[in-house]
Amino acid sequence: MKILLxxxxxxxxxxxxQYLEMEKYLVEYASDFNLAMQKIxxxxxxxxxxxxxxxxxTGLDLIxxxxxxxxxxxxxxxxxxxSLDDKIDGLNLGADDYLPKPFYLPELNARIKALMRRNNYEGTSSIVFNEIEIIPEERKVLIHNTLVNLTTKEYDLLEYFLVNKDRVIQKNALVEHLWGDNADQFDNFDFIYNHVKNLRKKLLELQCNDYIKSIYGIGYSFKTIL
Known part of the structure; x- marks a missing residue:
């Protein structure tokens, strides 16, 4: 999951x-309005x-x-x-939640997870598609109820594919999602092929259908109709 602070x-x-990176989030940072505008x-x-x-x-203008x-x-x-006015203004502008300082970092983490469940997982605690089940809070993947041993990047790839089913995802979008600002350091994105290949191999070994398709010259798509 990619977060901007x-x-x-x-x-x-x-x-x-420090806390969110320990929780396996990819976190980028902006210290002012202008830098935040550039990033979004x-x-x-x-x-x-x-x-x-x-x-x-102001944060309200940014929202x-x-x-x-x-x-x-x-x-x-x-x-x-x-203030109540700021909270109401922020929520009316489209913010999903409001957490006043000071707060406990585990509460922030819980708010983020709840937001992701609402936005990406239809309010459930797991993503289920046919024989695939992802449990985001535990970063676990099950194929036919068997646990798959994935690397951090392989897990993030599969989760991103499932959240964006049937969309054509360009290589640069995958790299930006998985590496954030560090994506600018790469001369090309050919290395993403190895991560996708390794992910597909592990899924196929557990008799998972081959949903991940290469789109020549563009990137990949997770096809729900084979």
Missing amino acids: VEDEIEMKDSIL HLYEYDCILIDIMIPHG QEIKKIRPKTGIIIISAKN
Whole structure:
């Protein structure tokens, strides 16, 4: 899962980043309005955590922009400015949740997971498609009720494919989702082939149908009709 944290308080930023990365999230960071605007125009995120009071703008203005260009992106406001008006304004603009500072990091994690269940998993605690079951909170994958031993990137790939079934996903979108800002360091994205190949091999070994299809010159698609 790919998260953008928009927060200008260094200590708060560091603690959130460290905790969420320990929980296996891919987290990027923006310290002000302008940098956050650049990132939301360049990249897609599953969830964006936004402080209302940020340099060069406000979190409320940022929410408006996100909803224009990325309407399906989940948004959680994290702010010490705990007035009822700000909470109502943020939710009316399209934010999904509001968590006032100070808060416990496990509560933030629980809010993120609840948001992802609503947005991506239809409110359930697992993703089930035919013989495949993914349990996101445990990062487990079962094929015909048998546990699959996947690497971190292989798990993230499969989850991303299942959330985006039947869509053609370009290689650069896969790399950005799995590596975040580090995607810009790669000269080409050919290496993604090896990750997909290894994932397919492990699934096929457990008699899983071959849903992952290569789209020549573009990327991949997880086909629900074979």
